[in-house]
Amino acid sequence: MxxxxxxxxxxxxxxxxxxxxxxxxxxxxxxxxFIIFGILMMSLIPTYIMLIxxxxxxxxxSIQIGQRSYFLQMGIFASQILVFVFGIIYVMxxxxxxxxxxxxxxxxxxxxxxxxxxxxxxxxxxxxTSLPIIxxxxxxxxxxxxxxxxxxxxxxxxxxxxxxLPLVIASIxxxxxxxxxxxxxxxxxxxxxxxxxxxxxxxxxxxQMQSIMQxxxxxxxxxxxxxxxxxxxxxxKLGVVFPPSMWGTLSLVNYGNFSGLSYVLLFxxxxxxxxxxxxxxxxxxxxxxxxxxxxxxxxxxxGSRIIGIKDSIKINKPYISLAKKEVKILFRTPVYLxxxxxxxxxxxxxxxxxxxxxxxxxxxxxxxxxxFPHFIVLPAIGMIVFLGMLNSxxxxxxxxxxxxxWIQRTLPIRIEDQIIGRVLSSLIIQLVGIxxxxxxxxxxxxxxxxxxxxxxxxxxxGSIPMTQIGMIIDILRPLLIxxxxxxxxKQNLNVLIGMGVGFLYGGILTFLTIKLFxxxxxxxxxxxxxxxxxxxxxxxxxxxxxxxxxxxxELQ
Amino acid sequence: xxxxxxxSKSYGKGSVKAVDNIDLEIKSxxxxxxxxxxxxxxxxxxxxxxxxxxxxxxxxxxxxVDVWDSPLEAKSKISYVPDNPEIYDKLKGxxxxxxxxxxxxxxxxxxxxxxxxxxxLFNIEHALGDIIGSYSHGMKQKIVLTxxxxxxxxxxxxxxxxxxxxxxxxxxxxxxxxxxxxxxKTVFFSTHVLEVAEKICDRIAIINKGKIITVGxxxxxxxxxxxxxxxxxxxxxxxx
Numbered sequence: 001m002x003x004x005x006x007x008x009x010x011x012x013x014x015x016x017x018x019x020x021x022x023x024x025x026x027x028x029x030x031x032x033x034f035i036i037f038g039i040l041m042m043s044l045i046p047t048y049i050m051l052i053x054x055x056x057x058x059x060x061x062s063i064q065i066g067q068r069s070y071f072l073q074m075g076i077f078a079s080q081i082l083v084f085v086f087g088i089i090y091v092m093x094x095x096x097x098x099x100x101x102x103x104x105x106x107x108x109x110x111x112x113x114x115x116x117x118x119x120x121x122x123x124x125x126x127x128x129t130s131l132p133i134i135x136x137x138x139x140x141x142x143x144x145x146x147x148x149x150x151x152x153x154x155x156x157x158x159x160x161x162x163x164x165l166p167l168v169i170a171s172i173x174x175x176x177x178x179x180x181x182x183x184x185x186x187x188x189x190x191x192x193x194x195x196x197x198x199x200x201x202x203x204x205x206x207x208q209m210q211s212i213m214q215x216x217x218x219x220x221x222x223x224x225x226x227x228x229x230x231x232x233x234x235x236x237k238l239g240v241v242f243p244p245s246m247w248g249t250l251s252l253v254n255y256g257n258f259s260g261l262s263y264v265l266l267f268x269x270x271x272x273x274x275x276x277x278x279x280x281x282x283x284x285x286x287x288x289x290x291x292x293x294x295x296x297x298x299x300x301x302x303g304s305r306i307i308g309i310k311d312s313i314k315i316n317k318p319y320i321s322l323a324k325k326e327v328k329i330l331f332r333t334p335v336y337l338x339x340x341x342x343x344x345x346x347x348x349x350x351x352x353x354x355x356x357x358x359x360x361x362x363x364x365x366x367x368x369x370x371x372f373p374h375f376i377v378l379p380a381i382g383m384i385v386f387l388g389m390l391n392s393x394x395x396x397x398x399x400x401x402x403x404x405x406w407i408q409r410t411l412p413i414r415i416e417d418q419i420i421g422r423v424l425s426s427l428i429i430q431l432v433g434i435x436x437x438x439x440x441x442x443x444x445x446x447x448x449x450x451x452x453x454x455x456x457x458x459x460x461x462g463s464i465p466m467t468q469i470g471m472i473i474d475i476l477r478p479l480l481i482x483x484x485x486x487x488x489x490k491q492n493l494n495v496l497i498g499m500g501v502g503f504l505y506g507g508i509l510t511f512l513t514i515k516l517f518x519x520x521x522x523x524x525x526x527x528x529x530x531x532x533x534x535x536x537x538x539x540x541x542x543x544x545x546x547x548x549x550x551x552x553x554e555l556q
Numbered sequence: 557x558x559x560x561x562x563x564s565k566s567y568g569k570g571s572v573k574a575v576d577n578i579d580l581e582i583k584s585x586x587x588x589x590x591x592x593x594x595x596x597x598x599x600x601x602x603x604x605x606x607x608x609x610x611x612x613x614x615x616x617x618x619x620x621v622d623v624w625d626s627p628l629e630a631k632s633k634i635s636y637v638p639d640n641p642e643i644y645d646k647l648k649g650x651x652x653x654x655x656x657x658x659x660x661x662x663x664x665x666x667x668x669x670x671x672x673x674x675x676x677l678f679n680i681e682h683a684l685g686d687i688i689g690s691y692s693h694g695m696k697q698k699i700v701l702t703x704x705x706x707x708x709x710x711x712x713x714x715x716x717x718x719x720x721x722x723x724x725x726x727x728x729x730x731x732x733x734x735x736x737x738x739x740x741k742t743v744f745f746s747t748h749v750l751e752v753a754e755k756i757c758d759r760i761a762i763i764n765k766g767k768i769i770t771v772g773x774x775x776x777x778x779x780x781x782x783x784x785x786x787x788x789x790x791x792x793x794x795x796x
Contacts, residue, residue: 092760092778122669223570255577307650307684307685309650309668309671309672309675309681309684310668312654312684312685313650313654313664313667313668313671314654315658315663315664315667316654316658318658318659318661319657320658321654321655321658321659321660322655324655325647325651325655327642328646328651329645329646329647331645332646332687333646403642404642404643404644406636406638406642407643407644408609409605409607409608410607410608410634410655411631411659411660412629412631412632412659412660413659414628430652456662469753552607552627553607553610553627556610
């Protein structure tokens with residue numbers, strides 16, 4: 001147990017950089033970072049308040065149909081699903097691709113201890129996902145319904161316990177997945193293809209279930225009678241998809257009597273059993289998936305890939321060569337692959353698919369979109385442009401160089417090539433996102449080739465300034481000292497700052513588009529957007545050129 | 557070829573002077589050894605020459621080109637091998653070499669010829685298809701050396717190049733240095749290994765606590781020392 005606690009301590013410190021943070025708080029320059037971070041966080045508050053207001057309306061609606069409990073259920077369910085989806089990505093990078101494993105595995109520690117400690121740190125990260133979602137639901141329900149003290153106690157416990165089961169399930173699925181894809185030679189490819197299919201499958205099942213649920217809920221004449229009879233009807237219906245969300249809800253709804261208590265106990269009992277199963281399973285299969293992972297390519301296989309130098313030499317322009325190098329490293333580093341490439345594939349798919357549930361809404365949507373295609377073209381462009389920042393490629397492009405940054409600084413590379421090459425690498429990943437976007441749109445509506453081209457061209461054009469904004473932030477304060485690529489991308493404050501500035505840029509454009517929307521022809525809007533993108537790209541290019549040449553000299 | 561005038565560099569708001577007003581001039585066709593105990597300022601000086609650290613004052617020029625005013629032109633004349641071969645772990649050896657060659661815009665024929673020659677010489681041609689992350693320290697060192705050599709630099713700068721090399725490769729590297737100088741190129745390297753410096757350097761500078769203590773050929777150094785013995789004794793005497 002002592003080992004476990006000390007592992008958890010080290011892992012938490014390592015993951016959140018507590019020691020470094022404490023150290024840098026003493027440094028005046030770094031103190032600014034925290035202030036900027038604080039301001040950024042505060043800038044999100046207005047959006048959050050708007051969201052809570054909307055939730056308040058939802059609460060009223062659920063009262064009107066006599067299904068007040070359903071409101072709570074939606075909160076619990078949504079946070080658990082999100083924890084699960086993010087959990088799969090987190091678990092994979094944390095259990096299998098983090099660098100501390102090289103040091104942990106040779107130590108005399110059980111695999112269950114390694115996994116258990118990593119699970120705890122992940123839980124803390126997951127609270128950042130689950131708490132902002134679940135808290136407004138709990139607060140609105142509790143305050144508006146004037147619930148008693150026991151409600152708040154149960155809520156507190158549940159809020160802590162909510163991420164456990166989704167994370168346990170994600171861990172078990174990933175462990176099994178990694179064990180069976182740990183095949184020599186084809187491992188990387190298999191895992192990339194496998195995990196994409198895996199994620200899509202989960203999303204697909206999720207949406208299928210949702211639409212089945214909708215049908216069940218909406219179908220039949222008895223439905224309304226039952227709805228009136230049973231105030232927890234909707235909770236039970238959705239509970240079929242993931243029962244623990246139902247137990248959580250029912251415990252809060254019935255906190256005043258014995259069944260509330262029994263649901264709390266059931267919720268935690270199942271969570272604990274799940275955790276134990278995961279730990280026991282980890283003893284059996286965790287190392288199986290891990291070991292082959294750490295040997296990069298064994299010495300036995302060396303020479304098996306002897307290559308002809310003549311055939312492997314290709315001459316490229318410096319910026320093309322730089323872009324190719326960037327893309328190769330993005331694809332070959334799991335953390336980058338999951339965050340950048342994975343992000344641009346998954347986000348459009350989730351967003352597009354989640355707008356549609358059930359066949360009836362689909363029919364209506366197809367009809368509307370047939371007549372007004374720009375209702376889908378404009379949001380699609382917006383989405384792609386935002387992905388230009390969310391893919392984190394621009395705002396980590398120099399940070400990702402890390403200890404290799406000396407190479408870039410000692411080579412005779414023109415600054416222009418640096419900019420073009422790095423922007424190009426982001427655009428290549430954006431192309432993947434555009435394909436995912438258009439592919440997902442095809443699920444709900446057929447759009448014409450002309451519109452596809454508009455999405456692609458404007459999306460790419462808009463991704464250029466987004467990438468450049470990220471690059472400006474990153475060259476001003478590159479995070480070059482890291483031992484784990486995770487730190488360069490996921491724990492890099494530049495990503496967050498980039499998103500703040502990017503959202504501001506995108507927000508202004510969205511505002512402008514909405515203002516112009518019914519005033520001028522849609523084609524003019526496209527042209528205006530294109531012009532703005534080109535102009536801002538050019539201005540940012542000039543700024544970047546100055547900054548990079550200055551920083552390449554100044555940085556130490 | 558390489559002219560260093562009055563350069564200084566201090567860390568920690570000027571409290572620690574890593575390099576203190578150094579002057580050096582290295583001619584074309586020279587192998588120049590840069591010696592000194594740990595923390596003497598060797599790496600700092602080298603980093604200032606290759607453009608990784610900006611000096612607090614002074615001037616560095618290569619063939620008359622100021623390193624900090626025209627960085628691109630200066631960098632295209634230099635190849636640099638750092639003391640720690642940190643390079644892109646996720647690239648294959650051949651991809652890394654090709655990337656470097658693209659940056660120096662080396663023509664295809666020359667590229668193929670040189671890559672074949674140097675990888676064979678350092679015995680890493682069989683590993684070019686593997687990713688660099690799988691290489692040993694020595695192999696990484698060799699791929700960095702190869703990448704530096706295929707650019708055919710006028711000025712070859714190496715920081716502790718012999719560390720981590722096997723005896724045969726170290727021998728080959730010395731041969732390459734000699735040959736480069738015969739072709740009129742310049743080699744500037746730092747080292748701890750005094751025998752190497754003694755054997756192959758045309759001139760040697762000894763740096764201690766940021767200051768150059770002595771510069772000259774082996775003969776000149778011997779004359780200055782009290783006891784005209786090996787470089788080891790001279791080194792120990794001067795850096796005391």
